[in-house]
């Protein structure tokens with residue numbers, strides 16, 4: 018598959034932006050600016066940009082607790098996101114969602130999700146909508162290896178298969194569900210094998226190679242758009258940080274970590290781009306600098322935003338009830 | 346004016362909206378050509394086709410979750426679980442997804458879905474097919490909950506539930522499905538409005554669902570003794586018609602709350618707490634609750650009937666405050 022140079026540059030740009038966003042989130046969490054839980058996407062940045070490059074704003078995604086990369090790749094506004102992580106009134110969710118619940122209907126982002134395995138079913142609903150309305154949209158469902166042991170994973174793959182729903186199930190197999198390594202949490206190596214149970218294609222690719230992911234995702238998205246039904250796409254990768262910030266990740270063997278660090282998608286892809294004359298070293302540097310500047314601007318924006326009025330806690334529980342909700 | 350069964354009224358409510366709004370769809374286990382486990386959707390498959398009256402696999406998580414995703418992306422889905430007992434299997438999608446999406450996402454996602462739950466004991470179906478689990482959902486902010494007792498209310502509340510932009514949990518007592526009644530109006534009945542189904546001045550029975558009928562029978566019997574019982578059918582459990590509760594208490598000064606659900610932790614406790622908190626100075630007697638036995642629903646008919654609160658239990662409760 019010939020992949021345009023412009024697209025390669027865009028992929029790198031997005032990967033770098035996500036890396037910088039996550040590095041900033043790491044710092045800001047450590048310094049107490051970001052409350053709650055933060056699950057970072059560092060090490061997995063090749064996947065979401067490559068998958069979302071196959072989508073338009075009309076297409077949907079469902080996401081997970083580790084969702085910053087997914088929503089940024091799908092076009093979420095970086096300033097509103099940072100403001101939400103800070104718990105500000107003007108953040109994406111008016112300070113009611115936080116890191117695990119970023120959503121943007123206009124961009125087709127049906128929400129990051131704090132419940133492992135929940136997005137699978139929601140993607141079936143989006144797929145059903147598309148089918149009933151007869152459009153050629155698709156829905157991408159991002160999820161981790163750990164979630165493939167939830168009943169919802171199996172229910173959803175089955176439902177999507179019998180209804181031929183336009184869904185691409187993208188498994189980010191980072192080989193851990195918190196401290197449980199994949200070989201301890203399931204008895205298979207390739208999660209893609211589970212597609213066979215539902216008679217849907219199961220494809221396994223190197224999740225640290227954005228071009229491999231892009232190629233496989235393009236095919237899966239094309240199939241979905243053409244009404245041929247869902248695909249299970251497994252992207253093998255590694256989370257470089259702990260499960261959440263604050264988890265030292267002592268359960269990850271040193272050699273294993275070193276092995277995967279040498280496959281960090283960012284330097285690898287940068288080197289590939291230079292080697293293949295897509296970008297020069299200077300152009301790479303310029304992209305890196307501008308990503309950093311964009312993040313700094315988002316932090317500045319988020320810092321300057323107001324915190325929510327406590328009164329706003331009663332708003333948006335329902336579309337139409339506020340007074341009763343107030344009583345306690 | 347026409348006479349309909351409760352079941353026909355449910356079907357008519359769904360069909361009315363499906364005829365005019367292509368975004369309204371129905372799905373659940375065996376709801377298609379089979380017509381639903383209780384026959385509620387009989388004929389709808391023929392009228393609306395397999396795309397909009399859709400059989401699902403036996404996957405309650407995916408059924409409820411599919412409704413969530415469909416509602417978030419512009420449909421107005423009606424999902425049926427075969428028995429309300431099976432909500433346990435789909436509970437995450439209702440409680441953690443449907444109920445919270447609008448809020449968590451800062452008001453940007455609408456959740457116009459209806460979850461239909463056939464409920465209640467009296468069919469000899471034992472402990473896993475007979476429960477009244479409404480208190481589980483009334484407890485969750487973000488959900489609306491309705492529990493009609495008559496065909497007219499079933500139809501009107503179904504229309505309102507479909508029109509609502511919030512997730513509405515719709516309880517259907519299985520023993521009411523065959524009940525016949527006049528249906529004068531095919532307009533929505535506002536969610537959150539109860540109704541006085543019998544006027545009286547001596548005691549108020551506050552109830553909903555099948556217990557409305559048992560309460561009316563008790564009121565009838567007591568009328569012969571000169572005791573005038575007012576019977577309030579809440580129809581909606583959330584939002585709750587507190588004004589109506591306040592009015593009836595102000596009139597009779599005595600409250601008996603009747604639910605089929607087990608008494609412990611039931612919604613009757615919530616209603617009684619509201620009365621105690623907000624209308625205490627109107628009360629002339631302690632609030633009395635009548636509920637199911639605090640046990641699983643037993644199988645053998647004699648045991649099952651012992652579980653279900655009956656007219657004697659209600660009668661005794663009313664007498665205790667006279």
Ligand SMILES: Cc1ncc(C[n+]2csc(CCOP(=O)(O)OP(=O)(O)O)c2C)c(N)n1
Pocket residue numbers: 082083131132133134160161162163164165191193194195260
């Ligand atoms: C239903 C549910 N069970 C457990 C958790 C706690 N939890 C959060 S993330 C996680 C691990 C998920 O692993 P995986 O799906 O592989 O995603 P990863 O964190 O590796 O990206 C667990 C157990 C949860 N949030 N939801």
Ligand SMILES: [Mg+2]
Pocket residue numbers: 161162163189190191192193194195
């Ligand atoms: Mg994992």
